[in-house]
Amino acid sequence: MGLAKSELFTNDQNQIALLAKVFGHPARVAILQHLFKINSCVCGDLVTIIGLAQPTISQHLRELKQLQLIKGTIEGTSVCYCINYEKWTTMKIIISKFLNMDSNNSSNCC
Amino acid sequence: MGLAKSELFTNDQNQIALLAKVFGHPARVAILQHLFKINSCVCGDLVTIIGLAQPTISQHLRELKQLQLIKGTIEGTSVCYCINYEKWTTMKIIISKFLNMDSNNSSNCC
DNA sequence: TTTGTCTATTGCAATATTACGATTAATAAA
DNA sequence: TTTATTAATCGTAATATTGCAATAGACAAA
Numbered sequence: 001m002g003l004a005k006s007e008l009f010t011n012d013q014n015q016i017a018l019l020a021k022v023f024g025h026p027a028r029v030a031i032l033q034h035l036f037k038i039n040s041c042v043c044g045d046l047v048t049i050i051g052l053a054q055p056t057i058s059q060h061l062r063e064l065k066q067l068q069l070i071k072g073t074i075e076g077t078s079v080c081y082c083i084n085y086e087k088w089t090t091m092k093i094i095i096s097k098f099l100n101m102d103s104n105n106s107s108n109c110c
Numbered sequence: 111m112g113l114a115k116s117e118l119f120t121n122d123q124n125q126i127a128l129l130a131k132v133f134g135h136p137a138r139v140a141i142l143q144h145l146f147k148i149n150s151c152v153c154g155d156l157v158t159i160i161g162l163a164q165p166t167i168s169q170h171l172r173e174l175k176q177l178q179l180i181k182g183t184i185e186g187t188s189v190c191y192c193i194n195y196e197k198w199t200t201m202k203i204i205i206s207k208f209l210n211m212d213s214n215n216s217s218n219c220c
Numbered sequence: 221t222t223t224g225t226c227t228a229t230t231g232c233a234a235t236a237t238t239a240c241g242a243t244t245a246a247t248a249a250a
Numbered sequence: 251t252t253t254a255t256t257a258a259t260c261g262t263a264a265t266a267t268t269g270c271a272a273t274a275g276a277c278a279a280a
Contacts, residue, residue, distance in 0.1 A: 001269045002235030008161045009136035016139050023130035025238080026119035029208070033123070036211040044256065051118045053240050058258055060238095077247050077256045085212060092209050098139070099202050101146040102195060111239040112265030135268085154226065163270050168228055170268095187226045187277050 016098050019091050022067050027052060027060050032083070035070065041080035067091075126208050129201050132177055137162060137170050142193070145180065151190035177201070 006014050022028055030050055035042060046061070047054045061081060064070045068087040073080045116124050132138055140160055145152060156171070157164045171191060174180045178197040183190045 001233075002237090002267050004135055004137070004268070005162065006136060009140055013136040013139045013143070017134050017136040020130045020133035020139075021135075023208075024127055024134045025114055025131075026116060026123040026127040027114070027238090029123045029126050029130075030119055033208075033211065036214075047257095052115065052238095054257070055241080055259080056239050062258085072257095074246090074257095077254090079257060083212070088212055092212075095209060096206070098133070098143075099205060101143065102193070102198055102202075104146075111263075112237050112267090114238070137268095157227095162268095164227075165229080165271080166269050172228085184227095184276090187224095189227060 016094060019067065019095060022063055022069070025060065027057070028064060031057075031060060031064065032069070035081065035083050041073065041075075041082045043075055043078040043080040046081070126204060129177065129205060132173055132179070135170065137167070138174060141167075141170060141174065142179070145191065145193050151183065151185075151192045153185055153188045153190040156191070 004017070009017075027050055031046060034046070034049060047057050050057055052060075061070065061072070065072060068084050069091065070081050071084045073082075114127070119127075137160055141156060144156070144159060157167050160167055162170075171180070171182070175182060178194055179201065180191050181194045183192075
């Protein structure tokens with residue numbers, strides 16, 4: 001079907017999946033890593049840095065923007081992107097909570 | 111295309127994406143949460159718990175097994191699944207490192 | 221052996237994702 | 251105004267994902 005049956009799952013489970021999904025492509029990982037590395041806005045040169053076509057990068061940026069993990073500011077003809085640190089922190093709390101499930105119990109039965 | 115151009119990215123970026131992808135579906139999130147919750151093997155009742163058809167659950171389990179995040183032990187006619195704590199820890203280190211990129215620099219420019 | 225139970229696999233339909241060429245929209249510069 | 255630059259959107263092709271019915275395979279019990 002290609003469509004997840006999200007009504008079967010809790011809001012928490014759906015939210016974790018939604019956030020994780022955006023990290024599920026190396027281009028979006030690379031974009032985020034670059035934004036953190038330069039620690040300021042990136043205006044335009046992401047296409048050159050990543051190596052994918054401009055519409056493709058634009059599509060990946062839109063997905064990151066939809067989850068508000070990045071912000072875009074219009075600067076003349078170009079657009080400057082940077083990390084939305086507030087949302088990044090919120091996301092990190094949700095994902096970390098999920099990843100640290102093992103801290104309670106760590107006995108392996110098999 | 112539907113196919114990521116993984117040759118454009120580093121091994122690190124591809125690995126992060128690959129791991130994140132498996133968490134990008136609420137059913138797999140729910141399966142993992144259940145395995146941690148009961149803290150022992152689950153033999154067979156995952157289909158009842160999740161509410162998806164048996165072949166669908168089997169498919170999700172296979173993806174989790176491929177990344178070795180879970181282990182399956184044959185127990186008579188049924189199969190018992192449990193968390194692979196070692197691999198879980200390895201995965202957690204990789205993802206956490208990625209998520210904590212913001213700890214170095216946290217000044218927002220826009 | 222036969223029957224029942226449980227899980228994996230196969231095959232397929234519906235939908236999603238990825239990628240990019242072509243185009244559009246917006247602004248800056250000439 | 252015209253031209254150039256930059257990014258978003260549209261349209262489309264190729265591939266991936268999700269979900270399930272049907273089937274197969276493995277084992278236990280009768």
